[in-house]
Amino acid sequence: MPIIVQKYGGTSVGTVERIQAVADRVVRAREDGNDVVVVVSAMGHTTDELLAMASEIAVAPDPRELDMLLTAGERIAMSLLGIAINARGCRAASYTGSQAGIMTDTQHGSARIVEIRPKRIFEALEGGSVVVLAGFQGLSLSQYEITTLGRGGSDLTAVAMASAIGAGVCEIYTDVTGVYTTDPRIEPRARKLDVVSYDEMLELAAAGANVLQSRSVEYARRTGVRLHVRSSFEDEVGTWIQEAEEPMEGVLISGVALDTDEAKVTLERVPDRPGVAATVFKAIADDAISIDMIVQNVSHAGATDLSFTAPRADLPRVHGVMERLVKEIGADSYTIDDDIAKLSLVGAGMKNHPGVAADMFDSLAGEGINIEMISTSPIRISCVIRAADGERAVRVVHGRFSLDESGSSPEIPTG
Ligand code: ASP
Numbered sequence: 219m220p221i222i223v224q225k226y227g228g229t230s231v232g233t234v235e236r237i238q239a240v241a242d243r244v245v246r247a248r249e250d251g252n253d254v255v256v257v258v259s260a261m262g263h264t265t266d267e268l269l270a271m272a273s274e275i276a277v278a279p280d281p282r283e284l285d286m287l288l289t290a291g292e293r294i295a296m297s298l299l300g301i302a303i304n305a306r307g308c309r310a311a312s313y314t315g316s317q318a319g320i321m322t323d324t325q326h327g328s329a330r331i332v333e334i335r336p337k338r339i340f341e342a343l344e345g346g347s348v349v350v351l352a353g354f355q356g357l358s359l360s361q362y363e364i365t366t367l368g369r370g371g372s373d374l375t376a377v378a379m380a381s382a383i384g385a386g387v388c389e390i391y392t393d394v395t396g397v398y399t400t401d402p403r404i405e406p407r408a409r410k411l412d413v414v415s416y417d418e419m420l421e422l423a424a425a426g427a428n429v430l431q432s433r434s435v436e437y438a439r440r441t442g443v444r445l446h447v448r449s450s451f452e453d454e455v456g457t458w459i460q461e462a463e464e465p466m467e468g469v470l471i472s473g474v475a476l477d478t479d480e481a482k483v484t485l486e487r488v489p490d491r492p493g494v495a496a497t498v499f500k501a502i503a504d505d506a507i508s509i510d511m512i513v514q515n516v517s518h519a520g521a522t523d524l525s526f527t528a529p530r531a532d533l534p535r536v537h538g539v540m541e542r543l544v545k546e547i548g549a550d551s552y553t554i555d556d557d558i559a560k561l562s563l564v565g566a567g568m569k570n571h572p573g574v575a576a577d578m579f580d581s582l583a584g585e586g587i588n589i590e591m592i593s594t595s596p597i598r599i600s601c602v603i604r605a606a607d608g609e610r611a612v613r614v615v616h617g618r619f620s621l622d623e624s625g626s627s628p629e630i631p632t633g
C-alpha cells in the first residue's frame with residue numbers, strides 16, 4: 219500500500235471541530251487505500267501559552283523541564299485526533315516522538331535528529347492502524363531525555379518520518395492554500411506558486427516567509443522528500459516544493475519576503491586589524507545567536523564600523539555579548555536599531571540575469587526608500603530598510619517584477 223504522510227499545523231487542529239474535520243480527511247485518505255501517518259502540531263497557540271506560563275515562573279526556565287512541558291501540547295492534539303479517528307470506525311493509534319523512535323542529540327529546545335527507528339510505526343501500519351504522531355519532539359539517544367526540535371519543528375518530524383518510512387511525499391496542511399509570491403495580507407495581488415525549488419524555499423524561509431520550518435526544508439532537500447503545502451480547509455492543489463526543474467524560460471523571480479523580526483547591531487570604530495572579525499563573530503556564535511547580514515565599512519584612521527543583523531528575540535543576549543566585545547577588542551561603543559525591516563527578493567532565475575539587483579534598487583529609489591544594508595546569494599537579494607517602509611517596499615518590488623501576473627514571464631530587466 220502507498221504510504222501517505224500528512225502534517226497538520228496548529229490552526230488546522232486549533233479546535234475540537236477542526237480536529238473532527240482533520241479526522242474526516244484522514245479517514246478518506248485511508249479509505250482511498252493508503253497507509254496513513256499523520257503528524258500534528260499542538261492546538262492553536264498552545265505552545266506559546268505553555269511558554270508564557272513557564273516564563274511567569276522563571277526568567278530562564280530549566281531547559282529539560284521546558285521540553286517536558288512543551289511536548290505536552292502535541293500530546294493533547296495527537297490523542298484527541300486518535301480518539302476522533304477511532305470514533306469514525308477507523309483504527310488509529312497515537313505515538314509520542316520517543317515511542318516513534320525519533321532519536322535526537324541532547325540540545326533541549328533545538329535538538330537535532332540523529333536517527334529514526336520507525337519499528338513501532340511499521341508495526342502499527344502493518345496491523346492496519348492509522349498512525350498519529352506527535353510533532354516537534356524526540357528522545358535523546360545518549361540520555362533518553364525528552365527533547366524538542368525548535369519552533370515549528372512538527373514540519374521536521376513529518377519530513378524526517380516520511381523519509382524514514384519511504385513515503386516520498388509529505389503533505390503539509392496549513393491555513394493558507396500554498397506558498398505565495400508574497401504575503402497576501404500585504405499585497406492582495408500575491409499569487410500562489412505551483413512549484414518552488416528547495417533552494418528558493420530555504421531562501422524564502424530565511425527571509426521571513428513563515429510557511430515552513432527551514433530545517434524541515436533542508437532535511438527534505440537532503441533526503442529528496444517532496445513537500446506539498448496546501449490548505450486543510452479547501453481541496454485545491456497547493457504548492458510543490460521539490461528539486462528545481464529545468465529553468466523555465468523567462469521566469470526570474472519567485473517571491474518577495476519581508477522580515478520584521480530582526481534588528482541592526484553596529485559596533486562602532488572597531489580596530490581594523492586581522493582577527494577582529496573572527497573574535498567578534500566567534501563570540502556571537504558561542505552564544506548561539508544566528509546573525510544574517512554583515513557589513514563592514516571602509517576603514518578610516520585604523521578603525522571601521524561593523525554592522526550585522528540578528529533576531530530581535532536574541533537581543534538580550536546580543537547586549538551581553540556586545541558589552542563584553544567592546545572592551546575586549548577596543549571598539550568605541552555599540553548601537554542597536556530595531557526599527558528596521560529586511561526585504562528579500564528570491565528567484566532561481568536571477569542567477570543568470572544581471573540587472574535584477576539594479577532593478578530592485580531602482581524601484582525602491584523611485585519610492586524614496588533608503589537602503590541601509592545589502593546582502594546577496596546566487597538566488598536572493600536582501601536589503602535592510604526602515605521598518606515603516608516595509609510594506610510599501612514589498613508592493614513596489616512585487617509590482618516591478620510582475621509577480622501578480624499568472625504564469626508571468628516578466629520582462630528581463632536590461633539593467
Ligand atoms: N508546537 C510547536 C510550535 O509551536 C511545533 C509546531 O507547531 O510545529 O513551535
Ligand code: MG
Pocket residue numbers: 227370373429430431
Ligand atoms: Mg508551522
